[in-house]
Amino acid sequence: MLRWPPRAACPACLSMSYSWVDVGGSAVVFSWCVVHRTNLPALASLTPYVVLAAQLDSHPHIKFLGNLDGPREGLSIGAPLVVTFNPISPQISLPWWRLS
Numbered sequence: 001m002l003r004w005p006p007r008a009a010c011p012a013c014l015s016m017s018y019s020w021v022d023v024g025g026s027a028v029v030f031s032w033c034v035v036h037r038t039n040l041p042a043l044a045s046l047t048p049y050v051v052l053a054a055q056l057d058s059h060p061h062i063k064f065l066g067n068l069d070g071p072r073e074g075l076s077i078g079a080p081l082v083v084t085f086n087p088i089s090p091q092i093s094l095p096w097w098r099l100s
């Protein structure tokens with residue numbers, strides 16, 4: 001069973017053992033919204049921006065939250081996506097999604 005979101009123990013059997021699994025980088029739009037205002041100063045310059053739930057092609061029960069990377073034209077439920085990685089520091093990159 002895949003553990004998503006990542007957590008220390010398996011919710012079914014409480015096992016602490018795990019391994020990382022490649023789930024691929026393609027998905028479809030499960031849901032989305034446009035953020036026009038934010039109370040977070042770090043995100044203010046990005047408004048308006050899209051937050052979406054990406055349903056992974058390889059594991060449809062997993063909905064992966066992220067931002068839309070790129071233009072909104074064609075954004076709709078079921079639209080195909082590919083993952084991109086947005087570096088926010090030398091050590092950390094966040095997965096974003098681009099319409100494909």
Ligand SMILES: [Zn+2]
Binds near residue numbers: 001011013014015
């Ligand atoms: Zn388990």
